[in-house]
Ligand SMILES: Cc1cc2nc3c(=O)[nH]c(=O)nc-3n(C[C@H](O)[C@H](O)[C@H](O)COP(=O)(O)OP(=O)(O)OC[C@H]3O[C@@H](n4cnc5c(N)ncnc54)[C@H](O)[C@@H]3O)c2cc1C
Ligand code: SF4
Ligand code: SF4
């Protein structure tokens with residue numbers, strides 16, 4: 154029989170405060186299989202680990218139970234201690250007597266009795282544990298990044314600079330995301346295009362980055378280190394190698410459509426380049442609006458194109474790429490502003506959303522950066538900003554705080570004041586959240602220097618009188634009901650996950666929260682990894698954030714990927730499912746149950762098999778197998794029964 | 804009733820006067836309320852010191868000039884000492900009093916004060932009243 158050592162941790166008073174560790178030590182000393190038992194104040198400390206290592210030698214132990222906190226915290230710490238003594242790490246079991254016992258009880262006698270049982274089950278399991286070695290699999294040292302906003306761009310550059318190949322997939326004809334639409338950026342007011350375009354050009358030029366613009370990820374198969382991705386490149390109808398960006402085509406195109414880049418405040422043609430610095434730098438025909446797919450209807454652009462770059466018969470192209478890891482950086486969209494009917498959006502042309510106002514402020518925008526309102530081109534002199542539009546409204550809109558709108562609103566008010574010196578900005582707010590580095594200073598300086606008036610409260614309604622919007626609000630700090638005859642109203646819309654990310658995220662079976670944001674493996678300690686092995690998260694796809702946080706997170710995800718790729722092969726836990734070939738009837742229930750696609754039917758032997766590298770050891774197949782042919786390593790039916798028997802005396 | 808606000812009201816002449824006399828930028832105030840929390844006579848005021856600052860930002864000078872607050876203020880300077888933004892709130896109070904005093908309305912004849920009232924009035928009230936209303 155195995156010689157098992159049991160080590161009970163006090164965890165300061167976390168355990169000892171509720172569990173009588175001395176009594177426990179005494180009670181379990183005689184338990185069959187226990188060759189040695191001891192308790193100690195902090196098992197995870199170096200002296201605690203040394204105690205384990207020394208005892209292994211002294212008492213010739215070949216198995217160890219540590220009764221302490223949850224295995225998610227220190228299982229590897231103690232496994233490493235066993236490794237050091239040349240004992241297989243699977244000869245360690247953790248008995249969780251903290252989270253599952255001392256923390257949730259206050260009756261010392263009862264808690265001690267329960268701890269006793271928990272430790273006995275661990276001892277029983279350990280008795281039948283096999284010594285296992287990790288499974289290794291090859292590792293493809295290439296990375297897929299989905300989304301070419303600032304998050305995807307930053308991660309792509311970091312990984313490519315690290316020497317690995319990146320496949321960057323962007324659904325739009327150009328990379329850049331929302332950041333390229335912004336005018337100037339808080340808190341330093343540097344022009345967004347000036348700081349972003351060098352990075353976009355770098356992506357285009359980098360020998361390690363393969364850019365698929367106007368493309369979408371159709372499917373990803375495989376497992377960490379060994380994925381296959383299918384990419385669909387939508388036809389652009391303009392051959393980028395031939396196109397000289399001469400712009401002879403757009404003047405002749407008869408179709409006008411609202412410009413996405415200018416948020417519908419200017420027009421573009423059906424053949425267009427999204428914005429002058431687009432990457433890739435080429436024109437695109439918009440399938441939905443072009444008349445040229447019917448050759449009788451129109452061939453104007455093709456006729457005008459000297460290098461003959463236009464081909465209306467182009468079809469989508471499909472590519473398969475092998476990759477080892479994926480970063481999802483699909484970004485955000487504004488909360489649908491159409492939902493803000495109470496503020497007159499859609500009804501009054503001078504009620505805008507935050508991104509539209511960015512375009513008006515921008516030198517490349519519809520007004521060339523001059524302050525004119527959409528309805529009649531007048532310079533707005535009284536301008537009202539409404540914060541938390543769509544955010545922090547659990548009854549009707551988004552429940553959460555969108556984190557960026559307080560800051561972009563004060564930036565808007567400041568930039569407005571710089572353009573219209575005799576104008577007056579008013580901001581309705583509930584709280585001013587300016588937690589970033591130098592943000593509070595930015596807000597205070599803007600208010601003091603530019604005389605921006607804040608009202609603490611929300612706006613109840615807006616209606617039109619002549620060419621003014623009458624805004625009814627409140628200032629709760631002075632109990633004054635406020636009325637403003639505004640020339641323009643800007644809604645500081647909240648943000649939500651990108652509309653077109655939903656499909657790809659559900660295809661990839663990635664976990665999202667109730668608001669659709671990607672869920673990280675641990676909110677504090679693993680913030681850039683997904684629970685699904687091999688998937689990493691960056692930017693606003695994971696939650697609302699500004700550019701500094703987006704870039705930091707993207708670089709962090711890149712660092713995690715680089716760490717993965719610096720291994721020669723993938724190491725995978727050996728705790729996987731196995732099949733007893735004698736018992737398996739080949740019914741295939743396990744194949745349809747396995748959430749990781751690790752199960753397959755062997756057509757010749759007519760039995761089910763397990764792909765070790767895909768198996769995550771979740772146990773789903775084991776519980777559904779009607780023949781008990783499926784077993785999990787180190788958690789066999791026999792082990793489970795022995796553990797359950799401990800409780801049968803109750 | 805709604806308070807109708809516009810850019811001309813926000814930057815009206817009186818706000819300029821208040822800023823000139825007090826030497827303070829009313830927009831520096833971020834409404835923390837420290838001034839009001841420390842003011843020894845706040846419970847007798849109709850508008851709290853932080854609200855004085857807020858109303859000045861809105862250009863609501865009518866409310867300020869006609870407030871009881873500016874006369875209840877004892878000029879103890881506790882608000883100025885405590886303000887985390889370094890605003891001398893007491894100077895704003897003083898500016899508002901000065902604006903009023905310069906109008907020289909409702910002057911006081913000390914001989915007409917009833918003897919009964921004289922007995923009850925705290926001396927500081929008399930000092931204040933003389934300063935305001937005899938000139
Ligand atoms: C009005 C406004 C003003 C702002 N001002 C500032 C500021 O001054 N300073 C600041 O720090 N921050 C500011 N921000 C925040 C800033 O815009 C974001 O932090 C930043 O853009 C987030 O970048 P991202 O890459 O996560 O997302 P995005 O910019 O949304 O990029 C995501 C990219 O992924 C692509 N994509 C989506 N789905 C798919 C798919 N299925 N397949 C392929 N590609 C896909 C999208 O087309 C897009 O290109 C502002 C935001 C707004 C709304
Ligand atoms: S960041 Fe500010 S404006 Fe945006 S939701 Fe949060 S509190 Fe409201
Ligand atoms: S100076 Fe006036 S307002 Fe300021 S604390 Fe003293 S009494 Fe209050």
Ligand code: SF4
Pocket residue numbers: 831832833834835836837838839852853856885886887888889890892
């Ligand atoms: S203490 Fe200063 S900043 Fe705070 S409310 Fe009073 S005047 Fe404003």
